[in-house]
Amino acid sequence: MNLGPLSRITPQAVPQEDVVITHEDVDRAHDRVRVSAARAQRGAFSKFRLLWLLVGPGILVMLGENDGPSMISYAATGARFGIGFFIPFVILTFCMAIVVQEMTMRLGSATHRGHAELIFDRFGPFWGWFSMIDLGIGNFLTLITEFIAIRAGLGFFGVPPWAAVGSALVFLCLAVAMHRYWTWERTLLAIAIFNLVFVPVALLTHPNWHSVGSALVTWKPLPGGLSQETLIIVLADIGATVTPWMLFFQQSATVDKGLTRKDIHLGRIDTVVGAALAAIAAVATILATAPLFAHHMTAENFQGAEFAQALQPLIGRFGAALFALGIVEAGLVASVTISISSAYAFGEVARRPHSLNLPVGQGKAFYSVLFLCAATAGAIVLIPGLPLVYVVLLVNVVAVLAMPPALVFLFMLANDREVMGDLVSPRWANILATSVVVFLTLAGLLFGISVIAPNVFAFLGGK
Amino acid sequence: MTPREKGPGSITSSDQQLVLSSLEPEQLARLKKHLIPRRHLKGPEKFVMWSLRIYLLFMMVVVVYQVWTSLR
Numbered sequence: 001m002n003l004g005p006l007s008r009i010t011p012q013a014v015p016q017e018d019v020v021i022t023h024e025d026v027d028r029a030h031d032r033v034r035v036s037a038a039r040a041q042r043g044a045f046s047k048f049r050l051l052w053l054l055v056g057p058g059i060l061v062m063l064g065e066n067d068g069p070s071m072i073s074y075a076a077t078g079a080r081f082g083i084g085f086f087i088p089f090v091i092l093t094f095c096m097a098i099v100v101q102e103m104t105m106r107l108g109s110a111t112h113r114g115h116a117e118l119i120f121d122r123f124g125p126f127w128g129w130f131s132m133i134d135l136g137i138g139n140f141l142t143l144i145t146e147f148i149a150i151r152a153g154l155g156f157f158g159v160p161p162w163a164a165v166g167s168a169l170v171f172l173c174l175a176v177a178m179h180r181y182w183t184w185e186r187t188l189l190a191i192a193i194f195n196l197v198f199v200p201v202a203l204l205t206h207p208n209w210h211s212v213g214s215a216l217v218t219w220k221p222l223p224g225g226l227s228q229e230t231l232i233i234v235l236a237d238i239g240a241t242v243t244p245w246m247l248f249f250q251q252s253a254t255v256d257k258g259l260t261r262k263d264i265h266l267g268r269i270d271t272v273v274g275a276a277l278a279a280i281a282a283v284a285t286i287l288a289t290a291p292l293f294a295h296h297m298t299a300e301n302f303q304g305a306e307f308a309q310a311l312q313p314l315i316g317r318f319g320a321a322l323f324a325l326g327i328v329e330a331g332l333v334a335s336v337t338i339s340i341s342s343a344y345a346f347g348e349v350a351r352r353p354h355s356l357n358l359p360v361g362q363g364k365a366f367y368s369v370l371f372l373c374a375a376t377a378g379a380i381v382l383i384p385g386l387p388l389v390y391v392v393l394l395v396n397v398v399a400v401l402a403m404p405p406a407l408v409f410l411f412m413l414a415n416d417r418e419v420m421g422d423l424v425s426p427r428w429a430n431i432l433a434t435s436v437v438v439f440l441t442l443a444g445l446l447f448g449i450s451v452i453a454p455n456v457f458a459f460l461g462g463k
Numbered sequence: 464m465t466p467r468e469k470g471p472g473s474i475t476s477s478d479q480q481l482v483l484s485s486l487e488p489e490q491l492a493r494l495k496k497h498l499i500p501r502r503h504l505k506g507p508e509k510f511v512m513w514s515l516r517i518y519l520l521f522m523m524v525v526v527v528y529q530v531w532t533s534l535r
Contacts, residue, residue, distance in 0.1 A: 020493040026478045029485040036485065112489040113499070121499040130516060260487060353492065387534075394530065401522040405515040412508065419499065441518065448525045451532075 027357040028258040031182055035263070054263050055270040056185045057108075057253035060337060061101060061246050062094075062274030063192040066281050067334030068149020069142065069392040070240030071198070071327055074282050075307045077233055078289035083212060084220030086237065087283055091216075093241040094279040096439070098272055099432045100407065103414040103425065104247050105267040108254030110423045115251040117348035119409050122416065131409060132349060134402045139245050139342045141395045143377035146338065148392060149331030151381055156308050156324035165378040168335055172374050175336045176367065181256050181356040192333045195281045197326040202284035204315040205291050212287065226457045228450040232397060235447055238440065239396030240282070244406040245341045252344035256355050261423065288315075288323065335374055343370035397447065404441045407433065 031053075038050040077086045104115060111118060116135070120128035147165055154164040178184050222230050250271075259267055289307055291314050308327070312320040340356070343366050347354020352365040360367055380386075411433050414425045425433065449456055488494060504512075 020491075021474050021479050021482050022492045023473070024492045025482045025486060025490070026474065028490065029478075029482040032485040033481065111499075112487065113495065117495070118499070122502045123504070124501055127512065134519070255490075258486070258490060260490075355492065394526065398523075398526060401526070402519060405512070405519050408511055408515055416502065418502070441515075444518070444522050448522055451525050451529045 022353075023359065023362065024353065024355045024357040027180060027182075028256075032258050032260075035258075039262070051266055051269065054257075054259065054266040055273065056189060056257060057250045057259075058101065058105060058267065058270030058272075059274035059277065060185065060188060060192060060253065060333075061250040062097065062271070062278040063195045063281070064249070064334050064337035065097070065241060065243060065246055066195050066278045066330055067142070067146055067240075067338075068153075068327060068331035069145040069236075069395050070282070071285055071330045072149060072152075072307075072392050073233070073236040073240045073396055074285035075289045077237055078286035079292035079307065079310075081223045081230070081233065082293040083215045083286055083290050084218075085215075085222050086286055087212065087215045088219040089234070090237055090241070090282050090286065091279055093238050094275045094282070096238075096436045097241045097246070097278075098275045099429065099436055100242055100410065101246060101250050101271050101275075102268055103410055103429070103433065104251040105254050105259070105271055106264055106423055106425075107410070107413055107420070108251040109259040109261055109264050109267060110420050112255050112260075114255055114344055114348040114354070115248045115410070115413075116345040118251075118413055118419070120349055122413065122419065123409065127409070128349065131406065132345060134406060135244050135248055135345055136342065138243065138395075138399055138402050139338050140373065140377060141391075141398060142243070142245065143335060143338050143373060144380050145392045145395045146331040146335040147378045147381040148386075149327050150335070152306070153308075153324045153326075153328035153331065156321070161382055165381060168332060169371075169375060169378055171332055172336055172339060173371065176340070176356060176370065179357065179359050184356045185253075185257070188333060188336060191329065193277075194329045195326065195333070196277065196284075197322050197329065198281050198284040198288055201311075201315065201319050201323045201326065202287040204319040205288055205311070207287045207290070226446075226450075228447075228454055228457075231443075231447050231450050235400045235443055236396035238443060239399035241278070242403055242436070242440070243396075243399035244402050245338050247406055247410055248345050249337055249341035252341070252348070252354070256344075256357070264423070285326075335377075339370045339374045342373045343367070400440055401444045401447075404437050404444070407437045407440070411437070 035050065035053050038046055038053055041049075074090070077090075107113075107115070107118065113121075116128070116132060119131050147168060150168045151161045151164045154167070155161070159167075175188060176184060178187070222234075224230060254267065288311065292307075292310055308320040308323040311323060315323075344354050346352070346369045347363075347366050350365065353363050354366045355363065358366060411425075411430070414420065414433075415430065417424050482491070
């Protein structure tokens with residue numbers, strides 16, 4: 001057996017009679033055998049096969065974060081502000097996501113421990129519970145918005161809300177019913193790729209490629225200058241790419257998949273590919289709704305499917321239906337990944353079995369938390385008169401505000417030589433991570449100022 | 464290490480061999496029940512963590528205030 005960095009501080013203290021092999025271990029071992037076989041072979045095909053076997057958590061977390069509220073935020077961005085400032089800005093936020101998520105993948109591969117578990121063990125329950133409360137509240141609010149997106153998207157096709165929420169819960173049960181991480185991951189990946197449906201929708205709007213290129217190169221200023229409205233959209237777009245649940249999900253999924261130190265290089269590729277795919281879908285969504293901005297259409301009160309209805313005169317019924325389906329897919333995939341992120345964290349903190357390789361009998365607590373979180377969030381969406389769009393934008397804002405404390409835990413763990421060994425973050429990664437924390441904190445403070453003293457922005461040339 | 468079967472007929476000896484030859488010790492599910500030793504936090508680390516905690520609490524109050532004013 002190969003020894004990781006944690007072997008210096010854990011296995012010696014473990015009584016030998018405690019070492020029990022479980023079904024979860026056997027399933028993971030089967031996956032690792034295939035990885036080892038692919039790594040042992042030479043040739044381009046074997047390298048591609050190795051990459052194929054190891055990708056998953058990075059792509060899933062990035063496409064999972066292109067969730068219902070994120071796609072609605074991007075749609076609102078395009079419809080209200082066009083592309084000049086926001087296309088380069090969204091690409092920048094995905095670069096931030098790569099910096100952050102690479103650390104979680106490296107932590108998971110080096111320690112084989114989930115994020116919640118590491119925080120509790122290394123910093124103690126006092127800080128651990130703070131972190132869990134942030135995650136629990138954030139995940140639950142975000143889950144509500146996933147069901148809002150599903151309800152809005154299916155509403156375009158005339159599906160009643162109760163049927164939309166019910167179908168999503170059935171989908172969630174089917175997604176985890178395989179009791180095998182590998183099968184779950186591949187199935188969800190296949191569905192998550194449908195996030196790119198926003199690309200054909202964008203093409204149907206016949207974007208002005210010269211303007212798109214110009215936006216990328218020149219990065220135009222914020223339309224209308226700084227105001228509370230633009231800041232909410234800016235924060236919502238940041239929250240659409242970096243949120244606390246992503247840290248917990250990717251690290252736990254990396255552990256569940258069984259990645260090791262040898263896999264870190266391909267884990268990085270997985271994360272970058274995921275970010276690139278998600279950035280393409282995000283930019284496509286902004287491009288798709290930008291014609292609403294160009295036609296000076298008011299989009300302040302649009303919900304997910306209402307963007308589809310508004311676009312129908314421009315891109316036809318087929319294009320509008322694709323847009324609505326994209327919103328549904330975004331909500332469905334994220335409802336699965338976020339529920340699983342909560343269940344992983346619960347299992348890690350409560351020291352209960354937590355793996356998608358677990359049969360239901362051995363993972364009752366894990367699967368119960370997963371389903372109860374989703375079912376409760378789904379039920380709340382059925383409450384009449386809920387201000388849905390407002391909730392959606394606000395959830396992304398809350399996610400951004402909760403990121404700096406979460407990132408400090410991640411930063412300290414990734415630089416903890418006792419658990420990471422020689423895999424501690426290099427200097428350049430620390431500089432980038434610190435920049436992300438400072439940027440997110442300043443963005444949050446700016447939002448706070450805009451709420452408490454909105455007149456301050458008049459001095460800065462805004463509204 | 465001495466692996467043993469979880470229950471009769473559930474995990475075979477070939478499964479055990481497979482697990483022991485393919486996984487790192489820390490990857491075994493049952494080993495994860497053992498805690499990693501607590502880290503001693505230094506003064507500047509505690510300062511940053513408390514500052515960001517206060518920042519988050521303050522910003523949550525701002526969000527609640529913003530929701531309240533918007534609903535009015």
